[in-house]
Amino acid sequence: GGGTARFSIDNGPDNIKSKLEVPGEAFVTGDWVQVVAVRNAFYDTLLIYANGAFQGGTADKSGDISSGEPLWIGESTDETGTAASCDMKDVRIYNYAMSNAQINELFDTYDIAQPAMVANWPMNEGSGTTVTDVVGGNNGTMVGLDPATAWITDGGIAFDNVDGNHIEVPHADAIEFADESFTVSMLVRYLAPPTDTDRWIIKGTHGAPGTGSR
DSSP states (O other): OOOEEEEEEEETTTOOEEEEEEESGGGOSSSEEEEEEEEETTTTEEEEEETTEEEEEEEOOOOOOOOOOOEEESSOSSOSSOOOOSEEEEEEEESSOOOHHHHHHHHHHSOOSSOOEEEEEOOOOOSSSEEOOTTTOOOEEEESOOHHHHBOTTSOEEOOOOTTOEEEEOOOGGGOOSSOOEEEEEEEEOSSOOSSOOOOEEEBOSSOTTOEEO
């Protein structure tokens, strides 16, 4: 099982969507999996990796995806039935497209030499409702999640697959991309295959007029 994993972006005004969908088995293992999604604006491609291994790619024709809207972790901003059912930690955003070598380095060492990380939510607070961005100071807030049960002892947040439960991060220019490259990485853990459409991270909405999304 495992369904599929999807990386999609669109530029709401023109409703041009680029969507990459790959088999989900590599992401649903019962253990932590490093997910890396790359938008390479130079080559107009979307790429996705699991534990440093390339899973698939597709052409990207979406153009400007800026939205000016908050970023949500663990649920879609405008769709029900999308609340995540996984554990998650160490969500990072970089303002460039990582190469294969850099993605391998990230997996091997969980560090990267280039100082181009613009956001990082380690999710290691262990209590409270604040999820700290240790790079950009753009902190997130738990919405709906119960801090008493959501925090994982050895680090991370357990998402409970309940509509309305997510982490909300305010809009910031540092995490807003128009037609530029970017890379998103995170660690996810599924103890069982998801039964719904889990959303890991989204900024904007699904093609509403005047918005972009990813």
